[in-house]
Amino acid sequence: MTIDARADRVTLAAVAAEARVSISTVSKVLNGRADVSEATRERVEGLLGRHGYRRRTSPSSAAPLIELVFHELDTIWAMELIRGVEDVAREASASVVLTESGTRHAPGPEWLEGVLQRRPLGVVLVFSSLPAGVKDQLRSRAIPFAVVDPAGDPDPDVPSVGSANWSGGLAATRHLLELGHRRIAMITGPEDMMCSLARLDGYRSAMSNAGHGVDPTLVRFGDFHVQGGHDIATELLALPADRRPTAIFAGSDLQALGVLEAARRQGLRVPEDLSVVGYDDVAVARWSSPALTTVHQPLRNMAQEAARLVLRAREGASVSTRMDLATSLVVRNSTARLVEPTEA
Amino acid sequence: MTIDARADRVTLAAVAAEARVSISTVSKVLNGRADVSEATRERVEGLLGRHGYRRRTSPSSAAPLIELVFHELDTIWAMELIRGVEDVAREASASVVLTESGTRHAPGPEWLEGVLQRRPLGVVLVFSSLPAGVKDQLRSRAIPFAVVDPAGDPDPDVPSVGSANWSGGLAATRHLLELGHRRIAMITGPEDMMCSLARLDGYRSAMSNAGHGVDPTLVRFGDFHVQGGHDIATELLALPADRRPTAIFAGSDLQALGVLEAARRQGLRVPEDLSVVGYDDVAVARWSSPALTTVHQPLRNMAQEAARLVLRAREGASVSTRMDLATSLVVRNSTARLVEPTEA
The missing domain is CATH 3.40.50.2300 (Response regulator)
Known part of the structure; x- marks a missing residue:
């Protein structure tokens, strides 16, 4: 066990004690497993946030997947964005998991559970703003994420890519x-x-x-x-x-x-x-x-950059929070x- | 252990003995693990085919994923087909994994390795013909597949959906x-x-x-x-x-x-x-x-039908091998x- 892994274990033990559950229950919550009651899940999530828990993972512990989430695939933009993420995924020998959330503002809870189970390399979202809960859950699992934001209204605390x-x-x-x-x-x-x-x-x-x-x-x-x-x-x-x-x-x-x-x-x-x-x-x-x-x-480039931000964050690099790519006539x-x- | 699982085990033991490897090596090949030499992998695949091995899986052992493979995402059709598969995936609370193979005729070996590891519900391919090797490998892992075939030139032994x-x-x-x-x-x-x-x-x-x-x-x-x-x-x-x-x-x-x-x-x-x-x-x-x-x-419907064929096959239903949907002016x-x- 590495020093990092031991530190993880200490935090998990503290969370488990405070939540009055076993460490294995905490671990189930972290992995998005369904066999935990909603009340327990919420208590544990809250404590993970309070303790500032961040799972430490080596790049190899993730599945070779990049998640891409849209609120609707209906737009003519979707194809360009998919191709951009697919370009970067292919370079990284990864596949792209596509989710259409159907709601304008954020992917639903089933989606998040799926992501926690799949443990992807990272998540690219096509939304302007994300609920704090989603951000916290992705952060505590050390799943990096970035937003492609053609609407030009980025969350200040989320890495995002837009255009001029x-x-x-x-x-x-x-x-x-x-x-x-x-x-x-x-x-x-x-x-x-x-x-x-x-x-x-x-x-x-x-x-x-x-x-x-x-x-x-x-x-x-x-x-x-x-x-x-x-x-x-x-x-x-x-x-x-x-x-x-x-x-x-x-x-x-x-x-x-x-x-x-x-x-x-x-x-x-x-x-x-x-x-x-x-x-x-x-x-x-x-x-x-x-x-x-x-x-x-440059929709395709915007999606490529967002996917690259995610992969760089996965490798531990610090990433800028906002990038606007040039437009041209x-x-x-x-x-x-x-x-x-x-x-x- | 169920009777089916015991029968599986007998076949695997026979394959292992004949290939002069351990059962765990056979299992690695089945799961697309990278730590097996190419020569061993080929020998084991050949024997699995010869023994007519079919993994028996309960629906719950699969990940809630449907794989969708294109040779190129460049086409204006791609979006309609993605939406069709996404429609059915959402109903089944599954996500779609998208792969662009880059070659006209079949997805590459890295793709297949990824599929074997991910254990999806099934695979929808947008190709007219698939190499026998790909078909054999998917069949031996009990991963159902179907082809969306707008080109109208279907493989007779693969479930496929086209149009009139x-x-x-x-x-x-x-x-x-x-x-x-x-x-x-x-x-x-x-x-x-x-x-x-x-x-x-x-x-x-x-x-x-x-x-x-x-x-x-x-x-x-x-x-x-x-x-x-x-x-x-x-x-x-x-x-x-x-x-x-x-x-x-x-x-x-x-x-x-x-x-x-x-x-x-x-x-x-x-x-x-x-x-x-x-x-x-x-x-x-x-x-x-x-x-x-x-x-x-009806590209979207064609993709929906192909995804449904795959889910029905997963549940053990027998599926027709060719379906042409109506066109209309x-x-x-x-x-x-x-x-x-x-x-x-």
Whole structure:
């Protein structure tokens, strides 16, 4: 038995004594075994937290698994994130365990039990915030975890990887300004997501930096989905000719696809009659007709970095708590120089 | 020890004696442990096969995991298939372990070792054929497996789930005939995939059944990707006006997206100047502009059925070896009645 293992044993004995259970019951709780009453489990978990218990494990005691948890697989992002974690898992000769939690905010208790039993190398979560209980339980079992957080609203005490939303909004808007557009509409995401606000602020800064005001009727909050983008664009394109946008910066590629459809239904050609910029650069941005000019959000890299954070933490390295990867503009065929015949 | 367990023990002892190793070495091979030489492993595997050894396991001895193996996650199908397996896993309170094999034909030996160690409920593979060695090893460990086979070329001795490709090709072509089209081009998939041939034969049958010949210049083999669809459609649309197709049935939604882009570049409107039908009904078919009329291939259901086959086999039920799920036509906005002004 190593010194570390002996120290572990001393803490477990103290927890067992205080909880008035056997050491083997404490060990059952640590391993997520089902044959412990809920009351005992809670008492033991509380004491483990109070004693600051951290299981000491050698890398070899973990199973070659990386857990990846989503609240929903429905999103078009999921595939890119899965591929990123899979890339790093393959390098480490590990497999990926996928869980869809079905709830927006945190994986459920059955999931946590499964993780404690499986003893993975680590956990990558696609959530902005985690309940304190989940964090405590993972920490006490020395299971490292990191969050991929495209929403841009990270927990300060959890390692997380996001991307530069403000810069992305700025770059998209500058591109349209450079093409001569002035009446540039923005359809950002939901009002309660930090990434929506950051992209919108990037747009505002680009406009004011170039000496242009922002017409408030041209700024809308969307839902990041195709139909929402379509509906808002239909309204924007119905404005009187002198107030109608000549370009729309959609806060996501899906919203941009909705804008393309709204334009088609009104007989407008993209990019000749309307320029459109998306955000994310998911595969459909390349495949749409015309292919979308968009802001590349490096989802696959973000997931790779989160998986690497987890593996580095497993090896005992200290890891940074927040990393924002760069976004970049990808110019394709949905944007063109403004031609205003009425001003010719 | 139950009678089954005793019978197991007898077989293992016989294998061990014949291989001149200990029973514990045989057991290591069965559990995919790394500390056995390659030569010993092969000898033991061979004898296990010869003795027809089948591990007898109670459902509770398996980990609550379903393995899902792809040769590449790159495909737009992957997400639908993952969701299908995840649906069934969630019902069974299990998690999904995802592996990308990176090779077209079978998962590698490290994967198999991992599976033997993890002892999952079962394995769902997205491959048309599996090497005999992989099948033997999974069978001897009593790990049930099934194949999701969209390519339509199943191994006769493996439970597999596909879909009705021929009927799909027939339905798509009939729809275009009913809209008045006669010069209907077909861009099917690669020549060496059964699903491509079945869809093409469905097209041919619909044409001849309606009393129309097929112009061989209008039938092309593609690669199921956007660029391929674009390039072939560009050629088709460059034919002289009296031989140019008025409708194109693309063998996949991605090819159909390429056809949309080819039409846009030639200044043709879809569906006014050209009708387009896709195949698969993946999410992008709904999101494209115009939304694609397409043949729904129930990928998510196919994956659900494959996962259910595996769970039923685990419970000892006998399972059918092949199941083809129905395809169905989904009419959206990329097809319209033929208007031929020259014939008016």
